[in-house]
Amino acid sequence: MATFNIVPEHNKVFLSRDYTNGTACRFNMELPTELRNNVSESQFKDTVKHINDIFAEAERLSCRSYMEGCLGCLTAYTIFLCVRTHYEKCVDRVALYIVQQNKDVYEPLGVKICDPMERGLRCIEIQYCI
Amino acid sequence: MLVGKRQLPFLLSIGLLIILSLLYFGFTARHLIEVHLLSGILITLISGLLFLFSLINFLVTSFIDPGYYPINTNNDEYEVIQHGISKSITVTGGATFSMRWCDECKHYRPPRSHHCCVCEMCVENFDHHCPWVDNCVGMKNYRYFVLFITSLILYILFGIGTTIAAIVLKRDSLLEVIVEFMLAIILPISLIPILALAVFHFYLMIIGKTTFEQIKSEDPSPYNKGFFCNLYLTFFTPAHPKYQKFEPSRTVRKQITTLERDRNVDKVPDSMDITCGPEVIVRVAAPTFNYNLRNGSYTSIGEKMNLYTQMNSTHSHTDSLATSDI
Numbered sequence: 188m189a190t191f192n193i194v195p196e197h198n199k200v201f202l203s204r205d206y207t208n209g210t211a212c213r214f215n216m217e218l219p220t221e222l223r224n225n226v227s228e229s230q231f232k233d234t235v236k237h238i239n240d241i242f243a244e245a246e247r248l249s250c251r252s253y254m255e256g257c258l259g260c261l262t263a264y265t266i267f268l269c270v271r272t273h274y275e276k277c278v279d280r281v282a283l284y285i286v287q288q289n290k291d292v293y294e295p296l297g298v299k300i301c302d303p304m305e306r307g308l309r310c311i312e313i314q315y316c317i
Numbered sequence: 318m319l320v321g322k323r324q325l326p327f328l329l330s331i332g333l334l335i336i337l338s339l340l341y342f343g344f345t346a347r348h349l350i351e352v353h354l355l356s357g358i359l360i361t362l363i364s365g366l367l368f369l370f371s372l373i374n375f376l377v378t379s380f381i382d383p384g385y386y387p388i389n390t391n392n393d394e395y396e397v398i399q400h401g402i403s404k405s406i407t408v409t410g411g412a413t414f415s416m417r418w419c420d421e422c423k424h425y426r427p428p429r430s431h432h433c434c435v436c437e438m439c440v441e442n443f444d445h446h447c448p449w450v451d452n453c454v455g456m457k458n459y460r461y462f463v464l465f466i467t468s469l470i471l472y473i474l475f476g477i478g479t480t481i482a483a484i485v486l487k488r489d490s491l492l493e494v495i496v497e498f499m500l501a502i503i504l505p506i507s508l509i510p511i512l513a514l515a516v517f518h519f520y521l522m523i524i525g526k527t528t529f530e531q532i533k534s535e536d537p538s539p540y541n542k543g544f545f546c547n548l549y550l551t552f553f554t555p556a557h558p559k560y561q562k563f564e565p566s567r568t569v570r571k572q573i574t575t576l577e578r579d580r581n582v583d584k585v586p587d588s589m590d591i592t593c594g595p596e597v598i599v600r601v602a603a604p605t606f607n608y609n610l611r612n613g614s615y616t617s618i619g620e621k622m623n624l625y626t627q628m629n630s631t632h633s634h635t636d637s638l639a640t641s642d643i
Binding site: 189199201203204206207208209210212245246248252253255256260263264271272273274275276278279280282283286287290304305306307308309310 | 369373377385386387389393394406407408409411414424425427428429441442460461464540549550552553554555556557558560563565566569572573576577579596597598
Protein backbone atom coordinates (compact mmCIF):
# COMPACT_ATOMS: atom_id res chain seq x y z
CA MET A 188 0.00 0.00 0.00
CA ALA A 189 1.52 3.28 -1.04
CA THR A 190 0.39 6.63 0.28
CA PHE A 191 1.03 9.92 -1.42
CA ASN A 192 0.63 13.21 0.35
CA ILE A 193 -0.55 16.19 -1.59
CA VAL A 194 -0.71 19.70 -0.24
CA PRO A 195 -2.83 21.72 -2.62
CA GLU A 196 -1.17 24.91 -3.67
CA HIS A 197 -2.86 28.20 -3.10
CA ASN A 198 -2.78 30.18 -6.20
CA LYS A 199 -3.10 33.88 -5.86
CA VAL A 200 -4.51 36.46 -8.14
CA PHE A 201 -4.47 40.19 -7.53
CA LEU A 202 -7.36 42.47 -8.22
CA SER A 203 -5.76 45.76 -9.18
CA ARG A 204 -6.90 49.30 -8.47
CA ASP A 205 -8.86 51.29 -10.99
CA TYR A 206 -7.23 54.69 -11.43
CA THR A 207 -9.36 55.91 -14.32
CA ASN A 208 -11.33 58.22 -12.02
CA GLY A 209 -8.38 59.63 -10.10
CA THR A 210 -6.53 58.28 -7.11
CA ALA A 211 -9.66 57.59 -5.04
CA CYS A 212 -9.75 54.01 -3.84
CA ARG A 213 -11.59 51.83 -6.38
CA PHE A 214 -10.98 48.31 -7.57
CA ASN A 215 -11.36 46.77 -11.00
CA MET A 216 -14.66 44.97 -11.27
CA GLU A 217 -13.55 42.58 -13.97
CA LEU A 218 -13.43 38.93 -12.97
CA PRO A 219 -9.85 37.65 -13.25
CA THR A 220 -9.60 34.88 -15.86
CA GLU A 221 -8.13 32.50 -13.27
CA LEU A 222 -11.36 32.55 -11.28
CA ARG A 223 -13.70 31.90 -14.21
CA ASN A 224 -14.12 28.25 -13.21
CA ASN A 225 -14.96 28.97 -9.60
CA VAL A 226 -16.98 32.15 -9.44
CA SER A 227 -19.75 33.57 -11.56
CA GLU A 228 -19.11 36.95 -13.10
CA SER A 229 -22.20 38.69 -11.72
CA GLN A 230 -21.58 37.40 -8.19
CA PHE A 231 -18.03 38.70 -8.24
CA LYS A 232 -19.07 42.02 -9.72
CA ASP A 233 -21.63 42.51 -6.96
CA THR A 234 -19.03 41.89 -4.27
CA VAL A 235 -16.44 44.26 -5.72
CA LYS A 236 -19.09 46.88 -6.40
CA HIS A 237 -20.14 46.73 -2.77
CA ILE A 238 -16.52 47.15 -1.64
CA ASN A 239 -16.10 50.07 -4.07
CA ASP A 240 -19.29 51.68 -2.78
CA ILE A 241 -18.01 51.58 0.80
CA PHE A 242 -14.73 53.19 -0.27
CA ALA A 243 -16.58 55.81 -2.32
CA GLU A 244 -18.57 56.68 0.78
CA ALA A 245 -15.36 56.86 2.79
CA GLU A 246 -13.69 59.24 0.33
CA ARG A 247 -16.69 61.42 -0.38
CA LEU A 248 -16.13 65.08 0.44
CA SER A 249 -18.90 65.83 2.82
CA CYS A 250 -19.79 67.99 5.77
CA ARG A 251 -18.61 65.12 7.91
CA SER A 252 -15.05 65.03 6.53
CA TYR A 253 -14.92 68.82 6.83
CA MET A 254 -16.05 68.71 10.46
CA GLU A 255 -13.61 65.93 11.20
CA GLY A 256 -10.74 68.02 9.84
CA CYS A 257 -11.75 71.12 11.77
CA LEU A 258 -12.38 69.22 15.00
CA GLY A 259 -9.01 67.50 14.71
CA CYS A 260 -7.30 70.84 14.22
CA LEU A 261 -9.09 72.41 17.21
CA THR A 262 -8.21 69.55 19.53
CA ALA A 263 -4.56 69.51 18.43
CA TYR A 264 -5.27 66.22 16.60
CA THR A 265 -5.63 64.37 19.90
CA ILE A 266 -9.17 63.44 18.88
CA PHE A 267 -7.78 61.05 16.28
CA LEU A 268 -6.10 59.08 19.04
CA CYS A 269 -9.39 58.20 20.73
CA VAL A 270 -12.06 58.43 18.03
CA ARG A 271 -12.03 56.39 14.83
CA THR A 272 -12.38 58.48 11.69
CA HIS A 273 -15.11 57.91 9.16
CA TYR A 274 -12.57 56.33 6.81
CA GLU A 275 -11.38 53.89 9.43
CA LYS A 276 -14.94 52.86 10.14
CA CYS A 277 -15.50 52.26 6.45
CA VAL A 278 -12.34 50.14 6.24
CA ASP A 279 -13.68 48.11 9.17
CA ARG A 280 -16.92 47.62 7.30
CA VAL A 281 -15.02 46.37 4.26
CA ALA A 282 -13.10 43.88 6.41
CA LEU A 283 -16.31 42.57 7.96
CA TYR A 284 -18.09 42.40 4.62
CA ILE A 285 -15.24 40.40 3.08
CA VAL A 286 -15.20 37.90 5.95
CA GLN A 287 -18.96 37.46 5.61
CA GLN A 288 -18.81 37.03 1.86
CA ASN A 289 -15.97 34.53 2.18
CA LYS A 290 -17.96 32.50 4.62
CA ASP A 291 -21.24 32.57 2.74
CA VAL A 292 -20.19 32.54 -0.87
CA TYR A 293 -16.56 32.21 -1.75
CA GLU A 294 -14.97 29.61 0.49
CA PRO A 295 -17.36 26.84 -0.56
CA LEU A 296 -16.24 27.63 -4.11
CA GLY A 297 -12.59 27.33 -3.15
CA VAL A 298 -11.89 31.06 -3.26
CA LYS A 299 -10.84 33.40 -0.49
CA ILE A 300 -10.74 37.17 -0.70
CA CYS A 301 -8.25 38.94 1.59
CA ASP A 302 -8.55 42.30 3.28
CA PRO A 303 -7.15 45.00 0.95
CA MET A 304 -5.60 46.81 3.93
CA GLU A 305 -3.00 44.04 4.16
CA ARG A 306 -1.50 45.34 0.94
CA GLY A 307 -2.05 49.03 1.59
CA LEU A 308 -5.19 49.24 -0.60
CA ARG A 309 -3.00 48.72 -3.65
CA CYS A 310 -4.75 45.54 -4.68
CA ILE A 311 -6.96 42.79 -3.31
CA GLU A 312 -5.34 39.40 -2.90
CA ILE A 313 -7.59 36.52 -3.87
CA GLN A 314 -6.54 32.97 -3.08
CA TYR A 315 -8.06 30.08 -4.96
CA CYS A 316 -7.71 26.34 -5.38
CA ILE A 317 -7.47 24.80 -8.78
CA MET B 318 13.50 57.45 18.47
CA LEU B 319 17.16 56.81 17.94
CA VAL B 320 19.13 60.02 17.81
CA GLY B 321 21.69 59.84 15.05
CA LYS B 322 23.09 61.99 12.30
CA ARG B 323 19.72 61.89 10.57
CA GLN B 324 17.95 63.55 13.50
CA LEU B 325 20.32 66.53 13.69
CA PRO B 326 18.35 68.86 11.37
CA PHE B 327 15.17 67.92 13.21
CA LEU B 328 16.70 68.74 16.61
CA LEU B 329 18.16 71.94 15.19
CA SER B 330 14.82 73.13 13.79
CA ILE B 331 12.80 72.31 16.89
CA GLY B 332 15.55 73.77 19.12
CA LEU B 333 15.60 76.98 17.11
CA LEU B 334 11.80 77.24 17.25
CA ILE B 335 11.71 76.78 21.01
CA ILE B 336 14.75 78.91 21.90
CA LEU B 337 13.69 81.86 19.74
CA SER B 338 10.17 81.61 21.16
CA LEU B 339 11.50 81.59 24.71
CA LEU B 340 13.60 84.69 23.98
CA TYR B 341 10.61 86.35 22.35
CA PHE B 342 8.24 85.62 25.24
CA GLY B 343 10.88 86.34 27.85
CA PHE B 344 11.95 89.70 26.51
CA THR B 345 9.78 91.25 23.77
CA ALA B 346 6.43 90.08 25.15
CA ARG B 347 7.35 90.88 28.75
CA HIS B 348 8.62 94.31 27.71
CA LEU B 349 5.35 95.04 25.89
CA ILE B 350 3.28 93.93 28.89
CA GLU B 351 5.29 96.31 31.08
CA VAL B 352 4.67 99.19 28.66
CA HIS B 353 0.96 98.59 28.19
CA LEU B 354 -0.69 95.79 30.14
CA LEU B 355 -3.79 95.10 28.01
CA SER B 356 -2.25 95.24 24.53
CA GLY B 357 0.82 93.42 25.84
CA ILE B 358 -1.29 90.53 27.09
CA LEU B 359 -3.26 90.47 23.81
CA ILE B 360 -0.02 90.30 21.81
CA THR B 361 1.34 87.53 24.03
CA LEU B 362 -1.89 85.58 23.64
CA ILE B 363 -1.94 85.82 19.83
CA SER B 364 1.72 84.93 19.47
CA GLY B 365 1.32 82.13 22.01
CA LEU B 366 -1.51 80.61 20.00
CA LEU B 367 0.49 80.90 16.77
CA PHE B 368 3.47 79.29 18.50
CA LEU B 369 1.39 76.40 19.82
CA PHE B 370 -0.31 75.87 16.47
CA SER B 371 2.95 75.74 14.53
CA LEU B 372 4.62 73.52 17.13
CA ILE B 373 1.74 71.04 17.12
CA ASN B 374 1.64 70.90 13.32
CA PHE B 375 5.41 70.47 13.27
CA LEU B 376 5.24 67.55 15.69
CA VAL B 377 2.30 65.96 13.88
CA THR B 378 4.12 66.25 10.54
CA SER B 379 7.21 64.59 11.90
CA PHE B 380 5.64 61.77 13.92
CA ILE B 381 2.66 60.76 11.80
CA ASP B 382 2.85 57.98 9.21
CA PRO B 383 3.11 59.90 5.89
CA GLY B 384 1.46 57.04 3.97
CA TYR B 385 3.96 54.20 3.87
CA TYR B 386 2.94 51.22 1.81
CA PRO B 387 3.65 48.01 3.69
CA ILE B 388 6.57 46.03 2.28
CA ASN B 389 5.33 42.92 0.54
CA THR B 390 7.27 40.26 2.44
CA ASN B 391 5.73 37.43 0.40
CA ASN B 392 7.13 38.88 -2.83
CA ASP B 393 4.33 37.36 -4.85
CA GLU B 394 3.09 40.22 -6.99
CA TYR B 395 5.70 40.23 -9.72
CA GLU B 396 4.10 39.40 -13.06
CA VAL B 397 6.97 38.17 -15.20
CA ILE B 398 5.07 37.38 -18.35
CA GLN B 399 2.30 39.94 -18.33
CA HIS B 400 4.03 43.06 -17.09
CA GLY B 401 7.64 42.57 -16.07
CA ILE B 402 9.47 45.54 -14.65
CA SER B 403 6.74 48.07 -15.39
CA LYS B 404 3.00 47.69 -15.55
CA SER B 405 0.99 49.97 -17.79
CA ILE B 406 -2.33 51.22 -16.52
CA THR B 407 -4.85 53.88 -17.48
CA VAL B 408 -5.28 56.82 -15.15
CA THR B 409 -7.52 59.88 -15.08
CA GLY B 410 -8.33 61.40 -18.43
CA GLY B 411 -7.27 58.31 -20.37
CA ALA B 412 -3.57 58.95 -19.83
CA THR B 413 -1.33 55.91 -19.46
CA PHE B 414 0.95 55.50 -16.52
CA SER B 415 3.57 52.83 -16.10
CA MET B 416 3.80 51.51 -12.55
CA ARG B 417 7.43 50.62 -11.90
CA TRP B 418 8.33 47.53 -9.96
CA CYS B 419 9.85 48.46 -6.60
CA ASP B 420 12.70 46.11 -5.83
CA GLU B 421 12.82 47.09 -2.17
CA CYS B 422 9.12 46.98 -1.36
CA LYS B 423 8.29 44.18 -3.83
CA HIS B 424 5.26 45.71 -5.43
CA TYR B 425 4.31 47.88 -8.37
CA ARG B 426 4.46 51.50 -7.28
CA PRO B 427 1.00 53.07 -7.57
CA PRO B 428 0.62 56.40 -9.37
CA ARG B 429 1.91 59.43 -7.42
CA SER B 430 3.90 57.27 -5.04
CA HIS B 431 7.65 57.04 -4.78
CA HIS B 432 10.23 55.03 -2.90
CA CYS B 433 11.94 57.20 -0.31
CA CYS B 434 15.55 56.14 0.04
CA VAL B 435 15.86 57.68 3.52
CA CYS B 436 12.79 55.98 5.00
CA GLU B 437 13.33 52.91 2.77
CA MET B 438 9.62 52.62 2.09
CA CYS B 439 7.26 53.58 -0.69
CA VAL B 440 5.17 56.61 0.22
CA GLU B 441 1.69 57.37 -1.09
CA ASN B 442 1.44 60.78 -2.83
CA PHE B 443 5.12 61.34 -2.12
CA ASP B 444 5.98 65.03 -1.92
CA HIS B 445 9.50 65.12 -0.56
CA HIS B 446 11.58 63.86 2.32
CA CYS B 447 11.99 66.73 4.73
CA PRO B 448 15.16 66.45 6.84
CA TRP B 449 13.94 69.31 9.07
CA VAL B 450 10.93 67.34 10.24
CA ASP B 451 12.85 64.05 9.83
CA ASN B 452 9.98 62.45 7.95
CA CYS B 453 8.60 62.02 4.49
CA VAL B 454 5.92 64.46 3.47
CA GLY B 455 3.19 62.51 1.72
CA MET B 456 -0.51 61.80 1.51
CA LYS B 457 -1.27 61.82 5.21
CA ASN B 458 0.88 64.65 6.53
CA TYR B 459 1.04 67.13 3.64
CA ARG B 460 -1.81 69.18 5.10
CA TYR B 461 -0.07 69.42 8.47
CA PHE B 462 3.14 70.38 6.71
CA VAL B 463 1.43 73.21 4.83
CA LEU B 464 -0.36 74.33 8.01
CA PHE B 465 2.99 74.30 9.81
CA ILE B 466 4.81 76.52 7.33
CA THR B 467 1.81 78.87 6.99
CA SER B 468 1.38 79.31 10.73
CA LEU B 469 5.12 79.63 11.18
CA ILE B 470 5.22 82.48 8.67
CA LEU B 471 2.38 84.27 10.45
CA TYR B 472 4.14 83.71 13.76
CA ILE B 473 7.45 85.08 12.52
CA LEU B 474 5.78 88.08 10.85
CA PHE B 475 3.90 88.82 14.06
CA GLY B 476 7.14 88.38 16.01
CA ILE B 477 9.06 90.77 13.76
CA GLY B 478 6.33 93.42 14.00
CA THR B 479 6.06 93.31 17.76
CA THR B 480 9.83 93.17 18.26
CA ILE B 481 10.30 96.30 16.17
CA ALA B 482 7.52 97.97 18.17
CA ALA B 483 9.28 96.95 21.38
CA ILE B 484 12.58 98.38 20.12
CA VAL B 485 10.94 101.69 19.24
CA LEU B 486 9.34 101.95 22.70
CA LYS B 487 11.64 103.04 25.52
CA ARG B 488 13.45 100.42 27.58
CA ASP B 489 15.64 100.23 30.65
CA SER B 490 18.00 97.25 30.58
CA LEU B 491 20.87 96.63 28.16
CA LEU B 492 20.16 92.88 27.96
CA GLU B 493 16.66 93.57 26.68
CA VAL B 494 18.08 95.82 23.96
CA ILE B 495 20.59 93.21 22.85
CA VAL B 496 18.05 90.37 22.74
CA GLU B 497 15.45 92.44 20.92
CA PHE B 498 17.97 93.58 18.31
CA MET B 499 19.12 89.99 17.91
CA LEU B 500 15.55 88.83 17.36
CA ALA B 501 14.94 91.66 14.88
CA ILE B 502 17.90 90.37 12.84
CA ILE B 503 17.47 86.58 13.15
CA LEU B 504 13.71 86.47 12.53
CA PRO B 505 13.74 88.16 9.06
CA ILE B 506 16.69 85.98 8.03
CA SER B 507 14.87 82.80 9.04
CA LEU B 508 11.70 84.05 7.36
CA ILE B 509 13.19 84.16 3.84
CA PRO B 510 13.63 80.40 3.15
CA ILE B 511 10.33 79.53 4.82
CA LEU B 512 8.51 82.15 2.77
CA ALA B 513 10.07 80.78 -0.42
CA LEU B 514 9.01 77.27 0.58
CA ALA B 515 5.45 78.38 1.29
CA VAL B 516 5.18 80.26 -2.02
CA PHE B 517 6.45 77.16 -3.82
CA HIS B 518 3.94 74.87 -2.08
CA PHE B 519 1.01 77.19 -2.74
CA TYR B 520 2.08 77.31 -6.38
CA LEU B 521 2.14 73.49 -6.41
CA MET B 522 -1.36 73.42 -4.93
CA ILE B 523 -2.53 75.74 -7.69
CA ILE B 524 -1.20 73.42 -10.38
CA GLY B 525 -2.15 70.26 -8.44
CA LYS B 526 1.25 68.59 -8.34
CA THR B 527 3.59 67.25 -5.70
CA THR B 528 7.16 68.52 -5.33
CA PHE B 529 8.47 65.24 -6.69
CA GLU B 530 6.26 65.38 -9.78
CA GLN B 531 7.25 69.01 -10.36
CA ILE B 532 10.95 68.14 -10.21
CA LYS B 533 10.52 65.10 -12.43
CA SER B 534 8.62 66.73 -15.26
CA GLU B 535 7.18 70.07 -16.31
CA ASP B 536 4.07 68.51 -17.83
CA PRO B 537 0.74 69.38 -16.26
CA SER B 538 -0.58 66.80 -13.83
CA PRO B 539 -3.65 64.74 -14.74
CA TYR B 540 -4.72 64.96 -11.09
CA ASN B 541 -5.18 68.73 -11.16
CA LYS B 542 -8.74 69.72 -10.25
CA GLY B 543 -8.44 73.50 -10.16
CA PHE B 544 -7.03 75.77 -7.47
CA PHE B 545 -9.92 75.85 -4.99
CA CYS B 546 -10.65 72.17 -5.32
CA ASN B 547 -6.95 71.32 -4.86
CA LEU B 548 -6.79 73.53 -1.80
CA TYR B 549 -9.92 71.97 -0.35
CA LEU B 550 -8.68 68.47 -1.15
CA THR B 551 -5.33 69.17 0.48
CA PHE B 552 -6.92 70.09 3.78
CA PHE B 553 -10.16 68.17 3.93
CA THR B 554 -9.90 65.04 1.83
CA PRO B 555 -10.41 62.10 4.20
CA ALA B 556 -6.97 60.53 4.42
CA HIS B 557 -6.54 56.78 4.32
CA PRO B 558 -5.74 55.29 7.70
CA LYS B 559 -2.15 54.16 8.09
CA TYR B 560 -1.57 50.88 6.32
CA GLN B 561 1.04 49.50 8.65
CA LYS B 562 -0.20 47.84 11.80
CA PHE B 563 -3.75 48.80 11.00
CA GLU B 564 -6.24 47.03 13.24
CA PRO B 565 -10.01 46.99 12.90
CA SER B 566 -11.97 48.33 15.85
CA ARG B 567 -12.62 46.03 18.77
CA THR B 568 -16.29 45.45 17.89
CA VAL B 569 -15.44 44.53 14.31
CA ARG B 570 -12.64 42.23 15.47
CA LYS B 571 -15.12 40.52 17.79
CA GLN B 572 -17.65 40.12 14.97
CA ILE B 573 -14.97 38.66 12.70
CA THR B 574 -13.91 36.12 15.35
CA THR B 575 -17.54 35.12 15.87
CA LEU B 576 -17.96 34.56 12.14
CA GLU B 577 -14.78 32.50 11.97
CA ARG B 578 -15.84 30.42 14.96
CA ASP B 579 -19.19 29.67 13.33
CA ARG B 580 -17.34 28.62 10.25
CA ASN B 581 -15.10 26.23 12.16
CA VAL B 582 -18.08 24.31 13.53
CA ASP B 583 -18.54 22.41 10.31
CA LYS B 584 -14.91 22.57 9.37
CA VAL B 585 -13.75 20.02 6.86
CA PRO B 586 -11.20 17.42 7.95
CA ASP B 587 -7.53 18.30 7.74
CA SER B 588 -6.96 15.78 5.04
CA MET B 589 -8.91 13.45 2.84
CA ASP B 590 -7.88 10.06 1.62
CA ILE B 591 -8.76 9.14 -1.90
CA THR B 592 -8.26 5.53 -2.83
CA CYS B 593 -6.95 5.27 -6.31
CA GLY B 594 -6.96 1.70 -7.42
CA PRO B 595 -6.34 -1.20 -5.10
CA GLU B 596 -2.97 -0.23 -3.71
CA VAL B 597 -2.65 3.53 -3.81
CA ILE B 598 -4.00 6.08 -1.38
CA VAL B 599 -3.66 9.74 -2.10
CA ARG B 600 -3.90 11.84 1.03
CA VAL B 601 -4.89 15.38 0.13
CA ALA B 602 -4.37 17.99 2.80
CA ALA B 603 -7.05 20.61 3.22
CA PRO B 604 -6.12 24.18 2.38
CA THR B 605 -5.62 26.61 5.21
CA PHE B 606 -8.98 28.14 4.53
CA ASN B 607 -12.25 26.28 4.66
CA TYR B 608 -13.03 24.57 1.43
CA ASN B 609 -16.03 22.46 0.82
CA LEU B 610 -14.72 19.06 -0.17
CA ARG B 611 -18.14 17.77 -1.15
CA ASN B 612 -18.59 19.96 -4.16
CA GLY B 613 -15.05 21.17 -4.56
CA SER B 614 -12.52 19.85 -6.97
CA TYR B 615 -11.21 17.25 -4.54
CA THR B 616 -13.76 14.81 -5.87
CA SER B 617 -12.58 15.54 -9.33
CA ILE B 618 -8.99 14.95 -8.24
CA GLY B 619 -10.07 11.51 -7.01
CA GLU B 620 -11.97 10.78 -10.22
CA LYS B 621 -9.05 11.86 -12.31
CA MET B 622 -6.71 9.67 -10.31
CA ASN B 623 -8.98 6.66 -10.47
CA LEU B 624 -9.21 7.03 -14.18
CA TYR B 625 -5.49 7.42 -14.43
CA THR B 626 -4.67 4.40 -12.30
CA GLN B 627 -7.23 2.30 -14.08
CA MET B 628 -5.65 3.20 -17.38
CA ASN B 629 -2.08 2.57 -16.31
CA SER B 630 -2.32 0.53 -13.11
CA THR B 631 1.29 1.30 -12.25
CA HIS B 632 2.50 3.23 -9.24
CA SER B 633 5.15 5.22 -10.97
CA HIS B 634 2.58 7.04 -13.10
CA THR B 635 0.49 7.92 -10.10
CA ASP B 636 3.58 9.23 -8.43
CA SER B 637 4.37 11.54 -11.30
CA LEU B 638 0.77 12.65 -11.50
CA ALA B 639 0.65 13.42 -7.83
CA THR B 640 3.64 15.65 -7.96
CA SER B 641 3.17 17.34 -11.27
CA ASP B 642 -0.50 17.68 -12.04
CA ILE B 643 -1.90 18.79 -8.75
